[in-house]
Each structure stands twice: as structure tokens, then as C-alpha cells.
């Protein structure tokens with residue numbers, strides 16, 4: 285369960301601005317309306333991994349926040365499994381841009397947070413073990429977040445998010461700040477976890493390669509206000525790479541161009 289329909293979505297922010305009418309007088313105030321997103325119509329299937337791509341400031345996080353119910357659209361509608369989104373729901377969960385682990389809890393306790401409603405303690409321990417092993421953190425159950433590397437913290441965070449069994453998983457630039465190799469590994473792990481849990485994942489990134497290697501579909505936002513500039517289903521079998529699939533390489537160049545970079549480097 286994680287079918288999402290977005291119709292005619294528009295988002296405007298109203299910012300307070302001040303200006304002086306004459307020297308010495310109190311500054312007057314006016315409201316400046318900034319339209320961030322306009323005319324967004326999208327549909328995501330249950331279990332799909334969708335990469336949402338676009339330049340910095342184009343409204344990717346805003347779109348995710350609105351779908352998750354943390355922010356309100358100015359107009360338009362969002363439905364998840366036919367239900368209008370009116371606010372945050374425990375059936376959806378966010379993986380934040382930065383580590384959201386509770387620092388005073390061990391990995392085991394953090395992952396267990398999402399499983400609190402399981403009454404059978406033995407079953408709960410079994411599940412915690414399963415998720416910790418899924419992200420390859422076996423042996424680190426009793427470590428606190430500060431005792432883990434950045435990559436391990438992200439993995440623990442992912443285990444915590446999937447333990448909560450959400451219908452939709454929101455990932456907003458989850459690999460920011462990771463070194464190259466950890467980034468590559470996290471990419472692969474996220475794809476594996478998606479294959480395993482089969483839930484809808486909305487993955488926001490400004491990394492074109494992440495978007496193309498990971499997504500079942502890619503949505504590119506851009507313009508002022510942002511609209512959907514491109515939407516493509518990626519039928520390429522995994523593991524993917526650009527040399528194996530020249531069509532994917534071509535699409536990569538097209539996206540680079542669309543984002544204002546004349547050639548892929």
C-alpha cells in the first residue's frame with residue numbers, strides 16, 4: 285500500500301519584506317509571494333522507487349514535505365491509497381537529510397523504536413536482528429550512534445525506518461556527506477533494501493547518477509516556478525551501469541543538459 289496521486293499541486297510561500305517609505309520613518313511591511321511549485325501532476329505506483337531530481341532550491345524537499353503531510357499545498361491534492369493527505373501519518377516515515385538516530389540509545393534500541401507495538405518480545409528481538417543484519421550492522425547492536433562511522437549511522441537509520449514498516453519511505457538526500465566508497469555502498473544497500481521490502485520509496489537527490497542507477501522512474505523538476513520537466517520509466521535491469529546500457533548513458537547526457545550542464549563529465 286503506497287499508491288500516490290498528485291494533482292495540480294501548487295505551492296507558494298509568503299515572505300515578509302520591509303522597505304523604508306522615507307528616511308527616518310518606520311519601515312513598511314509587505315508580503316512577497318514566491319511560487320515554488322506549479323502544475324505538478326504525478327502518480328507513483330505501489331512499491332515503486334522514484335528518484336526526484338532537480339537543482340538546489342527547486343522545491344524537492346518542499347514536495348516531499350507536502351506528500352508526507354508536514355507542509356500544506358497552496359492548491360491541488362495529494363492522495364495516498366485514495367486518501368487525501370491532511371497531515372503526517374504514522375504509516376509514512378521520513379529518513380531525514382541528517383542523522384535522526386537517538387544518541388542516547390544503542391543501535392538495537394533505535395531500530396526497536398519502530399517495533400514497539402510488537403507484544404511478543406522474542407519476536408521483536410528476532411525482527412530487530414533481521415533488520416540490523418539486512419543493513420549489515422551485525423555485531424554493532426550495542427554500539428551508540430557516536431561509536432559508528434557516518435555510513436554505519438545512515439544504515440542504522442535505514443534499518444530504523446524500515447522496521448517501522450511504512451507504506452512510503454521518504455529519503456531526502458540520504459547520502460549527503462558520505463565519502464565516495466560509502467556513498468556507492470549505500471546506493472547498493474538502498475536498492476537491495478527496496479527489493480527486499482517492496483515499499484514505495486521517494487528518493488530526492490541532486491545526484492544524476494544516483495537517480496538513474498537507483499530509480500524505477502525518474503522525475504526531473506526545474507524552472508521558476510518548478511514544474512515536471514521530465515518523467516521517464518527506467519526499465520534497465522540491475523545492477524546498472526552506463527557502459528552496459530548506452531541508452532542510460534544517453535539519458536544521463538540529456539538530464540545533464542536539462543539541468544544546465546552542457547556535457548556529462
Ligand SMILES: Nc1ncnc2c1ncn2[C@@H]1O[C@H](COP(=O)(O)OP(=O)(O)OP(=O)(O)O)[C@@H](O)[C@H]1O
Pocket residue numbers: 297298299320338339340341342343344345346347490
Ligand atoms: N518555510 C519556507 N518559507 C519560505 N520559503 C521557503 C520555505 N521553505 C522553502 N522555501 C523556499 O522554497 C524553495 C524550495 O526549497 P526546497 O528546500 O524545497 O528546495 P530543494 O530543492 O530541496 O533544495 P536543496 O537541493 O538545496 O535541498 C527555496 O527557494 C526556498 O527558499
Ligand SMILES: [Mg+2]
Pocket residue numbers: 344345346456
Ligand atoms: Mg532539499
